[in-house]
Each structure stands twice: as structure tokens, then as C-alpha cells.
Amino acid sequence: MxxxxxxxxxxxxxxxxxxxxxxxxxxxxxxxxxxxxxxxxxxxxxxxxxxxxxxxxxxRDRDELLASIAQRGFEQFESVLTQAWDDGRPDTISAFERVGKAYLGFAREEPAFYSAMFESGVPVDSNPTLMAASERAFAIIRAAAERLAALAPPGMPRPPAMMMALHIWSMSHGVASLFGRGDAARRKLPMSPEDLLEAEVLIYLRGLGFPIDRRAEAAAAEEKPAGPWGRPK
Amino acid sequence: MxxxxxxxxxxxxxxxxxxxxxxxxxxxxxxxxxxxxxxxxxxxxxxxxxxxxxxxxxxRDRDELLASIAQRGFEQFESVLTQAWDDGRPDTISAFERVGKAYLGFAREEPAFYSAMFESGVPVDSNPTLMAASERAFAIIRAAAERLAALAPPGMPRPPAMMMALHIWSMSHGVASLFGRGDAARRKLPMSPEDLLEAEVLIYLRGLGFPIDRRAEAAAAEEKPAGPWGRPK
DNA sequence: AGCTCATGTGAACGATCTTTACATGAGCCG
DNA sequence: CGGCTCATGTAAAGATCGTTCACATGAGCT
The missing domain is CATH 1.10.10 (Arc Repressor Mutant, subunit A)
Structure with a gap:
């Protein structure tokens, strides 16, 4: 060093x-x-x-400090997502799941960054460099969606990657924002946020025609093998 | 009067x-x-x-005022969702879509309530009456999910309604929070938040085995009949 | 050594949050 | 009708914060 x-x-x-x-x-x-x-x-x-x-x-003022933190947060976020995506290795699906986990992991382990990025009222579109950083982070999700879309079974119509990316992003942000942080706005969940998001994304992908193994969801819902949907309670 | x-x-x-x-x-x-x-x-x-x-x-202090607003917001939110759900009339699916639109409508038309409820840092679980109001609002989504789950095709395993409700909620909140309000954190979207959410939920439901008409998504994605996925751009 | 400019200080202003002592008037009770 | 009481609002004050401005200091270059 x-x-x-x-x-x-x-x-x-x-x-x-x-x-x-x-x-x-x-x-x-x-x-x-x-x-x-x-x-x-x-x-x-x-x-x-x-x-x-x-x-x-x-x-210049307090807001600029906040914007700087958000900026840094987006950069770190991008790095985390990039690493998790790892260009789709070893296979697109499992890399995709890793990205979801990384998303939640970032929200949980860096709540300060996350809230500065998404919940601090910082006007993202007013600061060009901030906007660019945000775009670069989203680009990872977008790229992953692109690869996933290309994987769609031949018989299926290709879903637009942009739409997929927005969907995945909204799911991830929704779960992270509502259930992701240990402290605020928590609610008793029947499963971990990670498993909740994983099941959500898998179901979504199956809805797009991807041949997703149902057992994967069961495992995500809970380890208990009490039927393909986890414990029915 | x-x-x-x-x-x-x-x-x-x-x-x-x-x-x-x-x-x-x-x-x-x-x-x-x-x-x-x-x-x-x-x-x-x-x-x-x-x-x-x-x-x-x-x-007592500024935070209590904010909590009061959040409380009132949850009550109004519950009322809006209840009205939209209308106990599943005329049919479960279309009532469900109406709930999704109502969710986004509330977030857009009452941004003050929405941000007080979800983004103001008010500790929901510290105030029992606030918590209860929040529960009652979520109960609508939960009830709708329950009815939807009961509608699952016979051959399919019944998805847990609670999980469905959490999934739907996270999608709605994700879209509302990221793209819902006119002002903050906006991003150029290829479609309206309403259409984005509708497509997302429909794909998700199809993933659960519900026989969803693909054309519905196409209509949601955009009115342009350029293939079942809207404009491919 | 000396100049210069970035970097930090001290003092000050206005606004805010919050508390405390005080004022006011509505509603009740005789 | 007269007076008591308590909820409701005011005035004043202290603490903190955001922000600015004139001033100090010392790092690095020449």
C-alpha cells in the first residue's frame, strides 16, 4: 500500500x-x-x-455533500453489481440471482449510501455526474437483462430487455426499501428478503417463458420441502 | 352536511x-x-x-406531526385500495389491476402522504396505531392476493397468498418509488409507470400459472400493435 | 526566503426547534 | 349573571444549525 x-x-x-x-x-x-x-x-x-x-x-452546501455521498454510493453500487454479475459467469441465470442478492446486500450493508441514493430527496437529474453514475449502475442490470432476454426460448417472443431491467430493478428496490434494512419500516416476513426477492424474480422469469425449475423457488421460499411452495402456512 | x-x-x-x-x-x-x-x-x-x-x-414534536400524517395517509391509502379492490368485482383479475393502478395513483396524487408513509424515516413499528393503520392497508393487498391464489388453475400448486401479497406490494412500491412521482428521481421510461407495473404484475401472475392473455401485456406495454411486446425499441 | 493560494478559524446573522412563564377566553357551575 | 378552570395560544428565551465573511496559517513553488 x-x-x-x-x-x-x-x-x-x-x-x-x-x-x-x-x-x-x-x-x-x-x-x-x-x-x-x-x-x-x-x-x-x-x-x-x-x-x-x-x-x-x-x-457548496449540505445538499452537495449529500449528493457527493449519493454519487459515491452509485459508484460503489456499480462496482458491487459488476462484481456480482461477473459478466454472466458461470451461467446467466445464477449470475442474475447473484446480482439480486448483491442488490439487497448493498442496501443492507450500506444503508447510508442506499438512503442517500434513493430516499434523501437529492434531485438525481439535476446533477449530471450524479445522473451518469446512476446510469452506469443501472446499466449493469440492463446488461444482465439483455443477456437474459437473449436466452429466451426460441418459441417465445423476445421480451424487451429495457422493460425487463426496469421490472427487475423495481422488484429489487421494492424489497430492499420495504424489507431490506434491519431497522426502519420492518415488518414480520415469512422469509428473508433475499429469498423473497429470489422467488419473485424466478416467478417473473417463468412468466416470461424461461424454463425455471420450480424447486428453485421452493428452496427459496424455505428450506422445508413441504411441497413445491414451501410451508403452506 | x-x-x-x-x-x-x-x-x-x-x-x-x-x-x-x-x-x-x-x-x-x-x-x-x-x-x-x-x-x-x-x-x-x-x-x-x-x-x-x-x-x-x-x-409533542415535529416527528409526531409527521407520524400523524403518515397515519392519516395509511387510512386514506386503505380507503383508496378498498374502493379499487371493490371486493373483487366484477372479476378478480381486473379488480386486481385496478388496485395496482390505485396504488400508483395514490403515490402520484398524494406524494406528501406517500413520502410521509414510506420515505420520511418515521419508525412505523414504534407507534402501535400507526403500525395498525399500515397493517390494515396491507390487508387489502393481502386479501386480494388471497382471492387470486384461490383462483389458481387446478393443476397448479397453490402459491402462498402472503408471499404473493408481499411480491405485489414490493413491485408496486418499487415502481411508485422509482418512477411514480413526477418530480424526484425520475428517469426516462419507455412507458408509463402504470403500464410498467401492469405488465410486471401480469408476467408475474403468468409465472404463477395463471392463464394471462399475452395481448394484455402488449396493450400495457404500449398501444402500438407492433408484435406482442410493444415496440421492440 | 518569500509569495501565493488553498485550507481552516472566529464571529456573526437569521431561521429553526423546543421549553417556560404568561395571557386569554370557552364552557361549566352555582 | 359572575367567577372558576382548563384548554389553547403567545412572548420570550436558549440551543442548534446553515451559511457567510473577514481573517489567519502554513504547504509548496520560485
Whole structure:
């Protein structure tokens, strides 16, 4: 790693070192603790050990900091999804399932990023670079849908990949947003969010004509082999 | 209507009349204009023509007002869904589609309610009456899913209604949250949110083994009869 | 060594949230 | 009708926050 000089400037720095980074980290901590509305600019400054005015050297205002976090979130999101997709290896279907799990995993493990990206009221379309980052993340889902659509059985009409991608995205976001995070808006579920989403997507794909094994859903619904739909309760 | 005396007290009241109501209305206006984060307690008071301290006679703090709005939102939501479902008349499928449209309609026409309910960070499970209202709203979807599940073709295994309900809900919320409102987080869509959701649900139901007419999706995807999947672009 | 510019500080303003003591008037009871 | 009481609203005040501006400081270049 590039320790030696980088670390000296980072830890102890001249004025502060990399305040920008420290502020982003502080904001992330605060958001994950108290939600995107509960984090204050002054708090982030305090947590970074600087005066309340210092952040204005790096962010025009509080919204720009939030937008920066959303931006970073989209980038990290894209990276996670890309890795999960792995260009469709070893096979399209299982890679696709991995993407779904990765989606939920990101929402759960990075709730601060996720809420900054989707629930903070940041106007995504007002910031071009933010918009672009969001597009790149969606492009992964879109690409996966494309490959999946190409796999449609010969007899079937090809579903439009864009529509598939939007459908999958809305399912994933719906599950993540309603049931994904441990804390807020939780509701007793008969199964894990991951299994819920997996079953949902599989049923959807079967509806498109893909030859999905029914046992996969059963396994997703619950490990209990009490019929193909899991426990009937 | 019960004018006469009610109205005198409502309009002109003694101190203010029904400040509580006025505050809720003011908050709704403010939220629909500036989002749930952008509304301030003082602003609501000002809009109601009272001092900034007056609201505290009716709400412990800002969060309680928000929770009250969410509560009311869930009640109104339940009413809208109940009306749309109409106990499954004239037939289960079309009533089900109506519920989906009603869901999106509510999210679009009452963005203030919707965001207070789902995106304001109000801890739903901390307030029992709020939780109950939310449950009652979800119960409509659940009941519809139940009826739908009972309609499953004889040869098919019966899907668990609860799972169906959760799936439908996550689709609806996903579409509403990502594409539903005119303003925030919009993205260019090849079709309307309503059509997107309708196609999604229909494909899902077909995946469950329901004999869904493919042309319905085509119509949903777009009116253009350019093949069963709408325009291939 | 000295200049310069990015970076951080301190003080200040207005707005907000919230509490506290005080005012007011509606409705009841005699 | 007169007075009591309590819900309802006000005024004032403290704490915090977002934001700005004049000023300080020191890193890096020449």
C-alpha cells in the first residue's frame, strides 16, 4: 500500500489533511445512525474535529455533500453489481440471482449510501455526474437483462430487455426499501428478503417463458420441502 | 352536511378553531412542495397563522406531526385500495389491476402522504396505531392476493397468498418509488409507470400459472400493435 | 526566503426547534 | 349573571444549525 507519505498527510496532515474524505466518512456514519434527514453539517464538522465553517471549503452546501455521498454510493453500487454479475459467469441465470442478492446486500450493508441514493430527496437529474453514475449502475442490470432476454426460448417472443431491467430493478428496490434494512419500516416476513426477492424474480422469469425449475423457488421460499411452495402456512 | 354550528367553530373558532387540522393541512402542502425533509414546524405554524409555539399544544414534536400524517395517509391509502379492490368485482383479475393502478395513483396524487408513509424515516413499528393503520392497508393487498391464489388453475400448486401479497406490494412500491412521482428521481421510461407495473404484475401472475392473455401485456406495454411486446425499441 | 493560494478559524446573522412563564377566553357551575 | 378552570395560544428565551465573511496559517513553488 502507499503508506509512508500518504498516511502522514492523511492522519495528521497540515491543516487537517483530507478533510473532504473525513467529512464524507463522518456523514456516512451519521446517516447510518440517524437517517439522511438526521445528519447535520455541523455535526459532521464536529466529528471531523474542525470548525463548522470548514466544510464549506469542500462542499457548496449540505445538499452537495449529500449528493457527493449519493454519487459515491452509485459508484460503489456499480462496482458491487459488476462484481456480482461477473459478466454472466458461470451461467446467466445464477449470475442474475447473484446480482439480486448483491442488490439487497448493498442496501443492507450500506444503508447510508442506499438512503442517500434513493430516499434523501437529492434531485438525481439535476446533477449530471450524479445522473451518469446512476446510469452506469443501472446499466449493469440492463446488461444482465439483455443477456437474459437473449436466452429466451426460441418459441417465445423476445421480451424487451429495457422493460425487463426496469421490472427487475423495481422488484429489487421494492424489497430492499420495504424489507431490506434491519431497522426502519420492518415488518414480520415469512422469509428473508433475499429469498423473497429470489422467488419473485424466478416467478417473473417463468412468466416470461424461461424454463425455471420450480424447486428453485421452493428452496427459496424455505428450506422445508413441504411441497413445491414451501410451508403452506 | 353538518354546517350550522360545526362550520362556525371550524372556520372562525374561538382561539383558532381546529388548529390541529390546519397544521396537518399546512404540513401536507409544505411536504408536497418541498419534500418531507423540507417542511418545518415553524412554517406550518406560520401558514396556519399562529405562533411557532402553538403546534406544541397538539403535537409533542415535529416527528409526531409527521407520524400523524403518515397515519392519516395509511387510512386514506386503505380507503383508496378498498374502493379499487371493490371486493373483487366484477372479476378478480381486473379488480386486481385496478388496485395496482390505485396504488400508483395514490403515490402520484398524494406524494406528501406517500413520502410521509414510506420515505420520511418515521419508525412505523414504534407507534402501535400507526403500525395498525399500515397493517390494515396491507390487508387489502393481502386479501386480494388471497382471492387470486384461490383462483389458481387446478393443476397448479397453490402459491402462498402472503408471499404473493408481499411480491405485489414490493413491485408496486418499487415502481411508485422509482418512477411514480413526477418530480424526484425520475428517469426516462419507455412507458408509463402504470403500464410498467401492469405488465410486471401480469408476467408475474403468468409465472404463477395463471392463464394471462399475452395481448394484455402488449396493450400495457404500449398501444402500438407492433408484435406482442410493444415496440421492440 | 518569500509569495501565493488553498485550507481552516472566529464571529456573526437569521431561521429553526423546543421549553417556560404568561395571557386569554370557552364552557361549566352555582 | 359572575367567577372558576382548563384548554389553547403567545412572548420570550436558549440551543442548534446553515451559511457567510473577514481573517489567519502554513504547504509548496520560485
Amino acid at each position: 502507499s503508506w509512508r507519505k500518504d498516511e502522514r498527510r492523511a492522519e495528521r496532515g497540515y491543516h487537517h489533511g483530507n478533510l473532504k474524505e473525513a467529512l464524507l466518512q463522518a456523514a456516512l456514519n451519521l446517516i447510518s445512525q440517524k437517517g439522511p434527514a438526521g445528519f447535520t453539517f455541523a455535526d459532521a464538522a464536529r466529528m471531523a474535529g474542525v470548525s463548522p465553517a470548514a466544510p464549506y471549503r469542500h462542499f | 353538518s354546517w350550522r354550528k360545526d362550520e362556525r367553530r371550524a372556520e372562525r373558532g374561538y382561539h383558532h378553531g381546529n388548529l390541529k387540522e390546519a397544521l396537518l393541512q399546512a404540513a401536507l402542502n409544505l411536504i408536497s412542495q418541498k419534500g418531507p425533509a423540507g417542511f418545518t414546524f415553524a412554517d406550518a405554524a406560520r401558514m396556519a397563522g399562529v405562533s411557532p409555539a402553538a403546534p406544541y399544544r397538539h403535537f
